[in-house]
Amino acid sequence: MVSITIYADGAAKGNPGPGGYGTVLISGSHRKELSGGFRRTTNNRMELLSVIIGLESLRIKHSQVTVYSDSRYVVDSVEKGWLESWLKTGFRKKKNADLWLRFMDVYRNHRVKMVWVKGHAENRENNRCDELAVQAAEGKGLETDEGYERSVGTGDLFVPEDPSCRRR
Numbered sequence: 225m226v227s228i229t230i231y232a233d234g235a236a237k238g239n240p241g242p243g244g245y246g247t248v249l250i251s252g253s254h255r256k257e258l259s260g261g262f263r264r265t266t267n268n269r270m271e272l273l274s275v276i277i278g279l280e281s282l283r284i285k286h287s288q289v290t291v292y293s294d295s296r297y298v299v300d301s302v303e304k305g306w307l308e309s310w311l312k313t314g315f316r317k318k319k320n321a322d323l324w325l326r327f328m329d330v331y332r333n334h335r336v337k338m339v340w341v342k343g344h345a346e347n348r349e350n351n352r353c354d355e356l357a358v359q360a361a362e363g364k365g366l367e368t369d370e371g372y373e374r375s376v377g378t379g380d381l382f383v384p385e386d387p388s389c390r391r392r
Contacts, residue, residue, distance in 0.1 A: 225335075226251060226287040230278035233294060233343070233353035234270025235361050240376075242366055243267065245274035246356025248349050249281060256281065257352070261360035265369040270357060271295035272323045279330040289336045294343030294350055302331075302338045322371035 228251040236243035243265035247258040258277055262270070275291055275298055282289070293299050301307045307324060315321035341347050344354065 226284045228282060228287050228289045230275065230289060230291045231293075231347075231349040231353045232271070232274035232278055232291060232298075233350060233357050234267055234272070234274045235354065235357035236265060236267040236270055237361050240264050240266050240372070242361045243270040243369070244357045244360025244363070245270045245277060246353035246358075246360065247274045247278040247281075248353055248356075249278055250349070257356060259356035259360040261363045261366045262369040262372075263366040265372045268295070268297050269320055269323060269369060269372055270361075271298050272320060272327060274353065274357065276323060276327050276330060279327070279334065279336070282330075282334065285333045287334045289334045290339060291336060292339050292341045292347070292350060294341050296340060299338045299340040302336075319375070320371070322375075 228249060231248040231250075232245070234243065234245045242261065242263055244259060244261040249256045249258070258281065260277070271293065272295070275293060278291065279289070301310075301324075307328070310318050310321075310324065311328070315324065341350050343350065
């Protein structure tokens with residue numbers, strides 16, 4: 225079984241505001257850095273997206289993956305079982321349903337352990353992810369975070385076209 229380490233971080237300049245994610249993947253001697261920026265989003269969305277991008281980048285299914293994140297929102301949602309409850313209630317009154325559903329699609333393909341690390345501390349890889357996220361948020365040609373813009377535009381926190389995320 226392949227063992228992979230993912231470091232992930234998100235940033236937003238204002239909340240909401242321009243935002244970005246930074247992800248570092250490490251497996252043996254292999255290393256890959258990924259980042260991207262959005263014109264209007266939130267910090268929590270970027271924290272979650274950084275993990276999703278890392279998991280989506282894995283080529284081998286059923287890998288043993290350890291994800292390090294300084295986001296209590298992301299780590300606790302998974303490790304404390306909140307996400308499973310949100311899935312059962314169709315994300316009623318919960319934000320970021322679009323990203324959580326995307327997360328679940330890739331999360332289920334691997335054996336994932338989430339680990340919280342203190343942000344802006346002496347964790348070299350977490351600090352690198354922060355640099356990548358901030359640079360992406362400050363970059364030019366930022367993408368549109370469709371999920372965020374749709375939820376703000378409609379006042380709806382749900383993803384209506386996805387039957388697994390239904391109102392109750």
